[in-house]
Amino acid sequence: MIGLHHYLIVSLILFLLGLFCVLTRRNAIGILMGVELVLNSANINYLAFARYSSGGYDGQIFAIFVIMLAAAEAVIGLAIVLGMYQTFQTIDVDAADSLRG
Amino acid sequence: MSAPSLSDLVFFLIAGLTVVSAGGVAFSRNIVYSAFSLMGTFLGVAGLYIFLAADFIALVQVLLYVGGILVLLLFAVMLTHRIGDIRISNRAVGSLPALAAIAVVGAVMAKAVTSAEWHAAEVKPPGPTAAHIGNLFLTDYLLPFELASVVLLSALIGAVVLSRKELRD
Numbered sequence: 001m002i003g004l005h006h007y008l009i010v011s012l013i014l015f016l017l018g019l020f021c022v023l024t025r026r027n028a029i030g031i032l033m034g035v036e037l038v039l040n041s042a043n044i045n046y047l048a049f050a051r052y053s054s055g056g057y058d059g060q061i062f063a064i065f066v067i068m069l070a071a072a073e074a075v076i077g078l079a080i081v082l083g084m085y086q087t088f089q090t091i092d093v094d095a096a097d098s099l100r101g
Numbered sequence: 102m103s104a105p106s107l108s109d110l111v112f113f114l115i116a117g118l119t120v121v122s123a124g125g126v127a128f129s130r131n132i133v134y135s136a137f138s139l140m141g142t143f144l145g146v147a148g149l150y151i152f153l154a155a156d157f158i159a160l161v162q163v164l165l166y167v168g169g170i171l172v173l174l175l176f177a178v179m180l181t182h183r184i185g186d187i188r189i190s191n192r193a194v195g196s197l198p199a200l201a202a203i204a205v206v207g208a209v210m211a212k213a214v215t216s217a218e219w220h221a222a223e224v225k226p227p228g229p230t231a232a233h234i235g236n237l238f239l240t241d242y243l244l245p246f247e248l249a250s251v252v253l254l255s256a257l258i259g260a261v262v263l264s265r266k267e268l269r270d
Contacts, residue, residue, distance in 0.1 A: 002112050002152070004221075008214045010116045010149065014142070015210075016203045017120075017127040023199035029177050033126055033139055036170065040146045043162075047153040055222035057233045061242050063158050064234070067165055068249050072256035074170045078177045079263035085181040 007048035014041035028081045028091040032074060039070045112152055119145030136175050143167050154227035157234055 014037055021034025043063045050059025081091050088095050105113075122141030129135045143166040150159035238246045 002109055004219055005214065006112070006116070007149065007153065009211070010119060012207065012210050012214060013120050014123050014146075016207045017123045019206065020199055020203050021127045023202065024194060024196050026194055027132055029174060029181070030132060030135060033135055033174065036139065036166075037123055037126060037142065040142065040166075043158075044146060044149055044153075047150055047155050047158065049219075050155075051153045052224060053220050053222055055225065057230065057237055060155050060158055060230060060234055061237055063155070064161060065245065065249060067158075067161055068253065071165055071170060072252055074173055075256050075260045076263070078173055079260040081177055082180060082264050091181050 004048055004052040007044055007052075011041040011044035011048070014038075014044065026092050026094055028084065028093050029078075031093065032077050032081070035073070035077075036070060039066055042066060108152075112149075115145050115148040115152070119149065132178055133175075136171065136178055139174070140167055140171055143171065154225070155230060156227075157229075157231040 018034045018037030018041065021037060022031050025031050025034060043066050046059040046063045046066070050056065050063075084096055085091050119142055122138040122145060125138030126135045126142060129138060143162065147159045147162040147167075150156075150162060
């Protein structure tokens with residue numbers, strides 16, 4: 001029987017992979033992909049707790065807000081990436097060190 | 102230990118698809134492969150949402166993530182990269198410290214997941230959820246709902262301003 005723990009473990013693995021992606025990637029788009037993985041794992045947690053632990057619909061509402069904010073974040077992030085590409089001709093985050101003292 | 106039922110097998114299939122393609126996102130050496138693995142992850146997560154009796158959210162996930170965010174990511178990849186150059190396209194540095202960090206975080210969180218006594222509610226049979234979600238949006242969650250539209254509008258304007266070259270110069 002599938003229970004709450006199965007979902008929590010799947011979402012834990014997704015979170016760790018997303019964290020690994022964010023920590024190791026030097027490509028700004030790769031980092032954004034890692035952030036999307038982390039947000040998806042948080043959403044799985046919201047829905048799993050909404051089904052098995054609270055029984056209401058509030059978790060689903062929060063999942064929709066997370067998806068909405070993820071869309072806004074992706075749009076702004078990619079606009080910044082494009083601006084960075086026009087300025088530095090690369091999207092390697094190590095190259096953008098103009099503010100380094 | 103009884104034999105797993107069909108729905109359990111389908112769950113493990115979908116969870117495996119999700120995890121394997123997320124691994125593809127995290128470890129692939131080519132950013133385009135990462136983007137396409139991300140599609141498998143999003144679809145697998147949508148399948149998990151259906152298992153969690155959240156049909157409306159699964160639909161939103163497919164429409165918004167697969168149809169929106171993923172296409173946007175692919176556009177950004179195409180616009181900014183010499184796709185053929187694998188060496189620079191998805192370079193990963195510091196893998197060992199990052200592995201150590203996620204091992205520590207993962208051990209702590211796995212301990213928390215397995216040892217906590219989660220509150221258990223009565224699991225209702227799955228049913229349509231869109232009407233309940235719509236009612237909640239227009240009653241209890243009206244203010245966040247309206248604020249969300251303001252956030253989306255400002256993100257829209259911000260993206261246009263950020264990506265227009267002549268305005269930044």
